[in-house]
Amino acid sequence: MRWKVAPGRFLTGDRGWMPRWRFQPLTNVEDALKLVNTAGATLVLTISADGSCAAAATKAERTGRASCASVATSITVAISRAIGLEVSDGVAPSASGKSVRRTSEGQPQ
16 A cells, blocks of 8 residues: 555555554455555455355465454455465454564565
8 A cells, every 4th residue: 555654643645644543454344455456466255154254365376365253354364464464363453463473584474
């Protein structure tokens, strides 16, 4: 998305900004789909009869998969893994950011 981080907000370019609380890809499907679109990834979403959700996102030759109760969380975790982020399976929406880390290859994880 090419956004920059500032205290309490994202700088979106062209002198625009958005409060951090407004962009919630782990809980908002629209925000999660913005990540997929920006990454230029392919998304396959499967929702079973019991309501569980599985997502597979492919970017270049890397595929990220996630299965969560929330559609938005499944999409966000899958796209994060597809771009090289290591995200724990028990990821939950939080402000801590402790469940994501960079890989040794220098790629964001």
